[in-house]
Amino acid sequence: MHGHEHAAAPGGAMPQGQSAVAANFSDLLKKAKEKVPADKLVEITSLENTVVRGDVKSQQIAAYQQLYTIWDGLNELPIAAHYAAESAKLENSGKSLTFAANLFLEHLSHTQDAGVRVWQANTALELLDKAIALEPNNDTLKIKKGALLVSNTGEPMKGIGILREVAERNPDFLDAQLTLANFSITSGQYDKAIERMESVLERHPQEPKALFLLAVAYQSKGDNAKAVELLRQCRKLIKDPSLAAEIDGYIKSIQ
Numbered sequence: 001m002h003g004h005e006h007a008a009a010p011g012g013a014m015p016q017g018q019s020a021v022a023a024n025f026s027d028l029l030k031k032a033k034e035k036v037p038a039d040k041l042v043e044i045t046s047l048e049n050t051v052v053r054g055d056v057k058s059q060q061i062a063a064y065q066q067l068y069t070i071w072d073g074l075n076e077l078p079i080a081a082h083y084a085a086e087s088a089k090l091e092n093s094g095k096s097l098t099f100a101a102n103l104f105l106e107h108l109s110h111t112q113d114a115g116v117r118v119w120q121a122n123t124a125l126e127l128l129d130k131a132i133a134l135e136p137n138n139d140t141l142k143i144k145k146g147a148l149l150v151s152n153t154g155e156p157m158k159g160i161g162i163l164r165e166v167a168e169r170n171p172d173f174l175d176a177q178l179t180l181a182n183f184s185i186t187s188g189q190y191d192k193a194i195e196r197m198e199s200v201l202e203r204h205p206q207e208p209k210a211l212f213l214l215a216v217a218y219q220s221k222g223d224n225a226k227a228v229e230l231l232r233q234c235r236k237l238i239k240d241p242s243l244a245a246e247i248d249g250y251i252k253s254i255q
Contacts (some may be wrong), residue, residue, distance in 0.1 A: 005022045019113035022122055025082055031075045044070060062089050077107050078116065085127055101127035105144065108152060110197065121152035139166045143175045150183055174193045174210075185220060193217040208237040212247075224254045226235075 030070035031043065047070070050063040064087035071080035089094035104124035111117045128145045135141060142162055149159025160183065167176035179198050184193035197214040200207060211234035219227035229230055235247045 006164055008107050009087055009159065012199070022118040023113065023115035025119065027062065028116065028119075029082075032074075032079045033072070036074060040070065041073065049068075053201060055117070056139070061087050064090070076246060077103070078111070078120065081107060081120075084125070085123055088127065092130070094131050094138070094141075096128050097131035098141065103146065105148065117152065121148060125149055125153070139170060139173050142166050143173075143179060147179050171199075174200070174204075174207065178213060181210075185213065185217055188220075190217045190221045194221075206237055208234045211237070219254055228255055 019073050028171040033044070036044065044067065047063045051060050051067075054063060064083045068080050068083040068087060071077075071083060081100065084096075084100040084103055088100040092172065101124050102201045104120045104127065108117060108120045108124065111120060125145065125148060128141055128148070132138065132141050133146065143166060145164035146159040146166070151159075153159070160180070163180050163183075164174055166173055167180055167203075170176070177196055181193040181196045183192070184196065194214060194217045197210045197217065200210040201214070204210065211230050214232035215227040215234065218224075218230065231247055231251050234250070235244060238244045238247065
């Protein structure tokens, strides 16, 4: 491993950390409730009261899970995720904490509101930390945490550090390598990405994701011919027709 991946980006390609203040869940809940039909609202209120009154942990977990299901059915996904998180924290199992963290991470990518994003990132981080405490050798969780720190918090270098630690300890852990290469590309360090993907391809020459990122890095450097050649190799290895069509479109656009 040579050099350092920097998370800073020319022209601000990387998110600028947390300038926004985290949204308050009770405000989000109040707003969401304004759209809920009356009969559902009665059910929600009764479950909320169960949580407050429930002195037995299993009762509270069950109520939180029902609240998750109801809000999920109403398509209020961040609200649903909150209840999945509350249930997971009480259950304290790696599986439920990871499930809840993934809900937050999924919504994070579509959330426009900066305050809601900060709340989602903070909650996902808290859940991942709890899950990692229970499963200290789970590299997949560490990759999620590293990527989250780079993209959505004010601590990108800490995130890169976690990703690098996993990538160096376990060079065949593809997600770590791909995530680092991706961040190198978004921060304009194309040679870093190329070097990293080439070393992955030495060990796994048939890895379509590595070929794809290598192509993106070459194209970003202005070497379209090399990018097209790599994309064609990648295209042969891809079974998913919609992905294949996307790659064909990409090849057309740079030829």
